[in-house]
Amino acid sequence: MKRPSQHRDRGIPDATVARLPLYLRALHGMAERAIATVSSEDLALAAGVNSAKLRKDLSHLGSYGTRGVGYDVEYLVYQISRELGLTQDWAVAIVGVGNLGRALANYGGFVSRGFRVAALVDADPEVVGDDIAGLNVEHIDELEAVIKRRGVSIVVLATPAAAAQEVCDRVVAAGVTSILNFAPVVLSVPEGVDVRKVDLSIELQILAFHEQRKAGGPLMAVDSQ
Amino acid sequence: MKRPSQHRDRGIPDATVARLPLYLRALHGMAERAIATVSSEDLALAAGVNSAKLRKDLSHLGSYGTRGVGYDVEYLVYQISRELGLTQDWAVAIVGVGNLGRALANYGGFVSRGFRVAALVDADPEVVGDDIAGLNVEHIDELEAVIKRRGVSIVVLATPAAAAQEVCDRVVAAGVTSILNFAPVVLSVPEGVDVRKVDLSIELQILAFHEQRKAGGPLMAVDSQ
DNA sequence: CCTACTTTGTGCGTCGGTTCACAAAGGGAT
DNA sequence: ATCCCTTTGTGAACCGACGCACAAAGTAGG
Numbered sequence: 001m002k003r004p005s006q007h008r009d010r011g012i013p014d015a016t017v018a019r020l021p022l023y024l025r026a027l028h029g030m031a032e033r034a035i036a037t038v039s040s041e042d043l044a045l046a047a048g049v050n051s052a053k054l055r056k057d058l059s060h061l062g063s064y065g066t067r068g069v070g071y072d073v074e075y076l077v078y079q080i081s082r083e084l085g086l087t088q089d090w091a092v093a094i095v096g097v098g099n100l101g102r103a104l105a106n107y108g109g110f111v112s113r114g115f116r117v118a119a120l121v122d123a124d125p126e127v128v129g130d131d132i133a134g135l136n137v138e139h140i141d142e143l144e145a146v147i148k149r150r151g152v153s154i155v156v157l158a159t160p161a162a163a164a165q166e167v168c169d170r171v172v173a174a175g176v177t178s179i180l181n182f183a184p185v186v187l188s189v190p191e192g193v194d195v196r197k198v199d200l201s202i203e204l205q206i207l208a209f210h211e212q213r214k215a216g217g218p219l220m221a222v223d224s225q
Numbered sequence: 226m227k228r229p230s231q232h233r234d235r236g237i238p239d240a241t242v243a244r245l246p247l248y249l250r251a252l253h254g255m256a257e258r259a260i261a262t263v264s265s266e267d268l269a270l271a272a273g274v275n276s277a278k279l280r281k282d283l284s285h286l287g288s289y290g291t292r293g294v295g296y297d298v299e300y301l302v303y304q305i306s307r308e309l310g311l312t313q314d315w316a317v318a319i320v321g322v323g324n325l326g327r328a329l330a331n332y333g334g335f336v337s338r339g340f341r342v343a344a345l346v347d348a349d350p351e352v353v354g355d356d357i358a359g360l361n362v363e364h365i366d367e368l369e370a371v372i373k374r375r376g377v378s379i380v381v382l383a384t385p386a387a388a389a390q391e392v393c394d395r396v397v398a399a400g401v402t403s404i405l406n407f408a409p410v411v412l413s414v415p416e417g418v419d420v421r422k423v424d425l426s427i428e429l430q431i432l433a434f435h436e437q438r439k440a441g442g443p444l445m446a447v448d449s450q
Numbered sequence: 451c452c453t454a455c456t457t458t459g460t461g462c463g464t465c466g467g468t469t470c471a472c473a474a475a476g477g478g479a480t
Numbered sequence: 481a482t483c484c485c486t487t488t489g490t491g492a493a494c495c496g497a498c499g500c501a502c503a504a505a506g507t508a509g510g
Binding site: 238275 | 496497498499500501504506507508
């Protein structure tokens, strides 16, 4: 009982998954401007990728396009959202309410994509109890209780580097299997737990590398200043 | 027709460049703990990569290890820093002093890697003139002047999405060729300008995709144990 | 000096991802 | 209905990255 048209089991490449949110963002913009259908060429342009790549990416979800016409914007938004799991509501906890944690709590981009900041947690008694972005900051001692009570399934780590691994261990022990880590440390987690890391200074260092190349050119003789 | 191959191939793969900051971070930690030499195995563990990959990455910079011994920590720190261009001082301007811009201005990870936040710029008269992280927020009208006066070579965009492209155009026109973009838009820039983007909600969406799979997505195909 | 041991540097098979190019599929006009 | 035009979906070549496995190169000890 094999369906030739169904190849959406396990087989979506990581590189494709990483681009789906990009397409989704471009599609949302088009939906707002009341664009009904879009060609792979135009969508690729809006998302900043090659059109062949876009078509191949979308083909992994199924055949949602119409040859000679393009893709229906609304329908594609729905299909990608469903594939990414954005049709459900995700409760996110932010641990570490420093400058970054605060910025994240106030960041509008989360809410608009099916993510709900359900809890803020910190260790500093100075900030525990504060109201930030309409949420009460809770104490780190309550971490496990908060996760269970609020049904948190994704944790954002915005703690100092030194505290990240310990907090990570605790949230994993509490059943969380998806972590977004802003602390500049390599977290070690058991099999089955997903960690994605964002390191702001790493991005700058990569830019610096290329900038240095550009500035120096083939002859790197201007370094004495 | 193939390009004549350079004797010294200065072309370091992008994947390698992206990992060098990771190695550097691990090495700094070791230097602080007074570790003099380190094997590829240990360093790879600390950086969270495969040891063969690490050795191959380092071999692109030169033969800085000693067989049977390992790598000299201090020396390797210097070599990687130099390769990344971190031995010089980079002046960074942050445009957009909202929650995120504020967090970035206060983020310690920049300064410790050779980056100096040299200017803060915003359009809101409410925040222009404020002191944040020891810096005076300047008005967007002064953008070009500030870039020139402070020798800014890297710009961090933390503006609303709607303003990002216009600011981008202006900083590019002012001679900046390296941009770190936090705004959720695809920037279009001329050839020769590097843009790296960080989109917080994209990372969450990727996590949600995998989380959905784990939880039992379209098919309840949960592995036993 | 010679032997035993450690660790680097890399050749090579493999794999995933990107891109090209085109046949297949649909719409619209006549 | 038939022809022409547009655009998708994909086979296949290409390209870079990954990781195994091993020879080369070094240390240490007798």
